[in-house]
Amino acid sequence: MASNVGALLLLLLLAVWIGSPKVESLALQVEDDAIFRSSDGFSCPSPDPLLYYRPVIGILTHPGDGVNGRLSNATNASNIPASCVRFVESGGARVIPIIYNEPEDLIIQKLNLVNGVLLTGGWAKTGLYYDVAKKIFEIVLAKNDAGDHFPLLAVCLGFELLSMFISQNNDICERFYGEIRASTLQFSISETNGTLFERFPPDLLTKMSKECLAMQNHLFGISPKRLQENSALSSFFKILTTTADTNNEDYISTAQAYNYPVIAFQWHPEKNAFDWGSNEIPHSEDAVRVTQNTANYFISEARKSSSRPDDPVMLLSHLIYNHKPAYAGEGYDEVYIFT
Known part of the structure; x- marks a missing residue:
């Protein structure tokens, strides 16, 4: 009986002690401590609270199966090259496919679940795909204007579309001969600080200007002269690199927005x-280091996004993991097809 009374008194004293201001202060101190202590005694710095370490990127699908109908002739088919998905994943992010011909409210819902967007290469410059890509671009700008650091990476066709949207001229792009060839990148900047290249190793930057480490595959682009002559484009984009096509005509191969986290490549960093x-x-x-450094930069920008999924279950239901890529055998090795 005495032992039971003693135990009860001990519990009461413990409850009073836990509720004391001193203990509450200690708890807050531990909670705010910048050090995580692991079970083996080592200390690790806490993650930056301003960064999001579970970023998700939305990739807009492109009309068709991506391999000239060999895998699907469905009129509503669209695709994402598996290389684009792996590119994003290699930087430390997950992917949600934004299917260009799904209902607009679903597209908006997905954009509120992600921390950035990737526009792939392709050929479509008219119709629904054009309209949806333009709407997404407008949403990206609006999110940034509202204070969310929300990056956009536009590759090949994506760059051409951005040039059309910004200039409000669908004929702004010029004919270039850059099909299926690797090239150098000639830097138009003397200082890489503040650009996507700022964390590239110096030796790699030198090699990129001397060795063919950038894969090109396009028929159109925009020249430095044409961009500079267009006030909307020249005030939006800073030219980072140029490349000469097979006719020795220069086009812009890399551009970065002055005031938005928007990057545009005419080349394919994922390939x-x-x-x-x-x-x-x-x-x-x-060449692989080029891919890795580019992916790392893009996802480092996505981690700065303040967007967080309101419904984690919904996020999981939209992830690319719910789909399987198909083996194409040529062209793209694998492609995700949506019908």
Whole structure:
């Protein structure tokens, strides 16, 4: 009986002590401590509270199956190259496919679940795809204007579309001969600080200007002269690199927005590490470093986004993991098809 009374008194004293201001202060101190202590005694700095370490990127699908109808002739088919998905994943993010011909309210819902957007290469410059890509671009700008650091990476066709949207001229792009070839990137800037190249190793930047480490595959682009002559484009984009096509005509190969986290490539940073459909794609260690550094930069920008999913279950239901890529055999090695 005495032992029971003693135990009861001990519990009462413990309850009073836990509720004391001193203990509450200690709890807050531990909660705010900048050090996580692991069970083995080592200390690790806490993550930056301003960054989001579970970023998700929305990738807009492109009309067709991506391989000239070999996998699907469905009129409503659209695709994402698996290389684009792996590119994003290699930087440390997950992917939600934004299917261009799904209902607009579903597209908006998905955009509120992601921390950035990728526009892939392709050919479609009219119709529903054009309209949806333009709407997404407008939403990206609006999110940034509202204070959310929300990046956009536009590749090949994506760059051409941005040029059309910003200039409000659907004929702004010019004919270039940059099909299925690797090239150098000639830097138009003397200082990389503040650009996507700022964290690239100096030796890699030098090699990119001397060795063919950037995969090109396009028929159109925009020249430095035409961009500079267009006030809307020249005030939006800073030219980072140029490349000469097979006729020795220069086009802009990399551009970055002055006031938004928007990056545009005429080349394909995803291909070096993840596409094997052409012998022209560079696969050297340095070429793969180009892919890795580009992916790291893009996802580092996405981590700055303040967007958080309101419904984690809904997010999981939209992830690319709910879909399986199809083996194409040529062109794209694998492609995600949506019908």
